[in-house]
Amino acid sequence: MNRDVSERLKISRGEKPRFHDDPAVDDLMTMVTALSCEVAVLRERVDTHERLAERQLGCAPETVESFSPNESEQIERAQLRQALIDSVFRPLVAGHQERRQSPNAAVVDKLEHPPSEK
Amino acid sequence: MNNTHGLMPETSHDERSRLAFIVDLKGLLDIGASAANAELLAERVMPKVAGQDDKTLLQRARSEMARQVPYQHWMTLMRSAQEMMWHAVGNCVDRQYEDLEARAEGLAADRAVRTVPDFTVPPYLTAVDTHLMPGSYYTQRSDTDIRQGAVFDLAAAIYHRGRNGNELNDIRGHTIVSHLWERFPELEPENLLELGCTVGHSTVAVARYFADAELHAVDIGLPVLRYAQARARSLGVDIHFAQENAETLSYPDESFDVVYSSVMLHETSNSALPNIMAECHRVLRPGGVVIHLEVPVRYAEMPLADQLRADYETYYNNEPFWRGACTADLVGALRTAGFVDVAEGYQQAVTAASRDSHGFSSERGPVYRCWYIVSGRKP
Numbered sequence A: 001m002n003r004d005v006s007e008r009l010k011i012s013r014g015e016k017p018r019f020h021d022d023p024a025v026d027d028l029m030t031m032v033t034a035l036s037c038e039v040a041v042l043r044e045r046v047d048t049h050e051r052l053a054e055r056q057l058g059c060a061p062e063t064v065e066s067f068s069p070n071e072s073e074q075i076e077r078a079q080l081r082q083a084l085i086d087s088v089f090r091p092l093v094a095g096h097q098e099r100r101q102s103p104n105a106a107v108v109d110k111l112e113h114p115p116s117e118k
Numbered sequence B: 001m002n003n004t005h006g007l008m009p010e011t012s013h014d015e016r017s018r019l020a021f022i023v024d025l026k027g028l029l030d031i032g033a034s035a036a037n038a039e040l041l042a043e044r045v046m047p048k049v050a051g052q053d054d055k056t057l058l059q060r061a062r063s064e065m066a067r068q069v070p071y072q073h074w075m076t077l078m079r080s081a082q083e084m085m086w087h088a089v090g091n092c093v094d095r096q097y098e099d100l101e102a103r104a105e106g107l108a109a110d111r112a113v114r115t116v117p118d119f120t121v122p123p124y125l126t127a128v129d130t131h132l133m134p135g136s137y138y139t140q141r142s143d144t145d146i147r148q149g150a151v152f153d154l155a156a157a158i159y160h161r162g163r164n165g166n167e168l169n170d171i172r173g174h175t176i177v178s179h180l181w182e183r184f185p186e187l188e189p190e191n192l193l194e195l196g197c198t199v200g201h202s203t204v205a206v207a208r209y210f211a212d213a214e215l216h217a218v219d220i221g222l223p224v225l226r227y228a229q230a231r232a233r234s235l236g237v238d239i240h241f242a243q244e245n246a247e248t249l250s251y252p253d254e255s256f257d258v259v260y261s262s263v264m265l266h267e268t269s270n271s272a273l274p275n276i277m278a279e280c281h282r283v284l285r286p287g288g289v290v291i292h293l294e295v296p297v298r299y300a301e302m303p304l305a306d307q308l309r310a311d312y313e314t315y316y317n318n319e320p321f322w323r324g325a326c327t328a329d330l331v332g333a334l335r336t337a338g339f340v341d342v343a344e345g346y347q348q349a350v351t352a353a354s355r356d357s358h359g360f361s362s363e364r365g366p367v368y369r370c371w372y373i374v375s376g377r378k379p
Helices: A003-008 A023-054 A061-066 A071-088 A090-099 A104-112 B013-032 B034-049 B054-065 B069-095 B097-106 B147-159 B171-183 B201-209 B222-234 B272-283 B304-316 B322-327 B330-336
Strands: B191-195 B214-219 B240-243 B256-262 B284-294 B340-348 B370-377
Touching: A023 A061, A023 A071, A023 B013, A023 B069, A071 A090, A071 B013, A090 B013, A090 B034, A090 B069, B013 B034, B013 B069, B013 B147, B034 B054, B034 B069, B034 B304, B054 B304, B069 B097, B069 B147, B069 B304, B097 B147, B097 B222, B147 B222, B171 B201, B171 B256, B171 B284, B171 B340, B171 B370, B191 B201, B191 B272, B201 B214, B201 B222, B201 B256, B214 B222, B222 B240, B256 B272, B272 B284, B272 B330, B284 B330, B304 B322, B330 B340, B330 B370
Parallel strands: B191 B214, B191 B256, B214 B240, B256 B284
Antiparallel strands: B284 B370, B340 B370
């Protein structure tokens, strides 16, 4: 397959936007996201191993491959995955609210210099 | 009825985990983060941009939002999640490609996908790769290549998170027939044409309602059409697939009773729209019907936060005509082309069309629960 077509099928045509002021941050976030994905994949494979072990079925690759979770197992695995996502990407959802809070310096000041009694 | 077909790529244990993560991340970005984005808009952006010229409000809000760090995070993750999806699906298809092509060959029809000599993919599809899918609908490595069809099909199966009919992805097709029976119940079509069929998600659904009719389906991409043909064969449905440009169809005048499209218009342009509408009119018989289904996103009816969300698709998800289509006067475009009884609204999404449907109204519901439709009749 010629290199042009091969590249064509890997990288989408169109501007690659830069979102953060420092483009390195875009790349770092992309890497963290991809890494989290692989952690989730590993975690799910471990979950499969544990379920197979519970059933004393061994965890040879073919056995892992053919494991098909039932509905309640799917729900449990989805909850695990969601917890991982919520934990890794917490700043996305909570960041703005967290930054809304009053500065600590004001608290420190108040405790060190209590208002005089009237 | 099975909810899958004979050509769907297989997924390994880890591939399923990977795709499930991507789907859940997209869920967080779409739903979980939308409240945070709305708060950001209200608290940090509106105080700076409100109260001035309404015409430029969206543009100014977009610029000011883009300066907010949490929103920069959101945009980066949206982009990453979409790129990861295509990457993961592409790898999955590539590792089993020979097998897939062999399966498609076994399902090949007696007739090949019809092509037109010296066909040129229109510029609105070559400018950028639609929704970041590397290679888009048309890149092929050989004249038997179906890779882009397989990639699109597998991605669509997971992207919609089951809300368009799981692996068959056909709820929009059922919804189109539901609309046809509701607005034009007397029509008994003998020939139908779908514009922009990609891999035939809606086409197969429509075909099953009109088993005695002849259904033609066109697209600009050969690899997706070849895949569509094999996929339809695996589902036991006979459809005539062809590579055509909806702006200049090769069909003679008055060839069809129904011409329709499913989420195709937003992948064209403002210069293409009048040509497409004119072609719909030309190839329809008198009394024939045109139906264009689109995403239920109409800027004029949406709050600023939703407009901003739609602008993300336009600028950063390689859907450059998303806003254009969602602000176009499609009723006017059909009337200009000569259609009468033109109406637009929202059709309730259904998994099976029925003759006594009352699902068309001006009330917009959430995406996937309804679809925008504009339709009309050739006098």
